[in-house]
Amino acid sequence: ExxxxxxxxxxxxxxxxxxxxxCEQHLGHNAMYWYKQSAKKPLELMFVYNFKEQTENxxxxxxxxxxxxxxxxxxxxxxxxxxEDSALYLCASKGAxxxxxxxxxxxxxxxx
Amino acid sequence: TQLLEQSPQFLSIQEGExxxxxxxxxxxxxxxxxxRQEPGEGPVLLVTVVTGGEVKKLKRLTFQFxxxxxxxxxxxxxxxxxxxxxxxxxxxxxxxxxxxxxxxxTRLKVLA
Numbered sequence: 001e002x003x004x005x006x007x008x009x010x011x012x013x014x015x016x017x018x019x020x021x022x023c024e025q026h027l028g029h030n031a032m033y034w035y036k037q038s039a040k041k042p043l044e045l046m047f048v049y050n051f052k053e054q055t056e057n058x059x060x061x062x063x064x065x066x067x068x069x070x071x072x073x074x075x076x077x078x079x080x081x082x083x084e085d086s087a088l089y090l091c092a093s094k095g096a097x098x099x100x101x102x103x104x105x106x107x108x109x110x111x112x
Numbered sequence: 113t114q115l116l117e118q119s120p121q122f123l124s125i126q127e128g129e130x131x132x133x134x135x136x137x138x139x140x141x142x143x144x145x146x147x148r149q150e151p152g153e154g155p156v157l158l159v160t161v162v163t164g165g166e167v168k169k170l171k172r173l174t175f176q177f178x179x180x181x182x183x184x185x186x187x188x189x190x191x192x193x194x195x196x197x198x199x200x201x202x203x204x205x206x207x208x209x210x211x212x213x214x215x216x217x218t219r220l221k222v223l224a
């Protein structure tokens with residue numbers, strides 16, 4: 001138990017569906033992250049939020065839309081995804097600059 | 113762009129053997145973390161190294177941070193099947209932002 005919870009753990013969606021991934025942390029961290037992990041590829045940083053403000057968008061397609069209503073919650077809204085978007089999506093939170101990140105268990109997304 | 117290159121990419125060894133995994137960059141990091149990830153799960157933090165030249169031990173695992181804080185190594189002594197997994201190094205941007213990037217990963221398999 002890392003203190004970071006992601007739901008759902010598994011998601012299968014069609015290319016025309018709209019779904020959302022949720023991440024919650026109660027570690028008192030102010031930074032939250034979305035990463036994408038595809039098979040045999042390095043972890044790719046997607047978005048970074050610090051105190052609810054987006055500080056990084058790593059050229060992510062607009063079919064991925066993040067939302068951070070407060071420092072404890074982070075969402076990733078998905079719409080009109082492609083099969084190549086199938087991957088493990090990981091959420092992480094982090095405290096002060098220079099400290100380590102703590103990860104949720106991930107959402108295994110399959111786009112059909 | 114800060115890149116963290118890990119080597120080797122894949123490693124398959126017999127139980128009882130020793131191994132070393134390397135994490136290299138051309139950039140300086142304020143700290144480096146090592147994580148281990150099991151299939152379908154989020155990365156779990158193993159250690160943080162902060163000071164150049166620092167050596168940390170965690171049972172059979174020895175972590176070293178390079179003097180210039182640009183590289184790190186993970187040495188496992190007498191590997192066991194339970195050490196099997198994906199090993200990731202990660203670094204925090206020293207400029208003070210919350211950008212947190214991961215290495216390319218080393219997939220280790222220890223055969224009984």
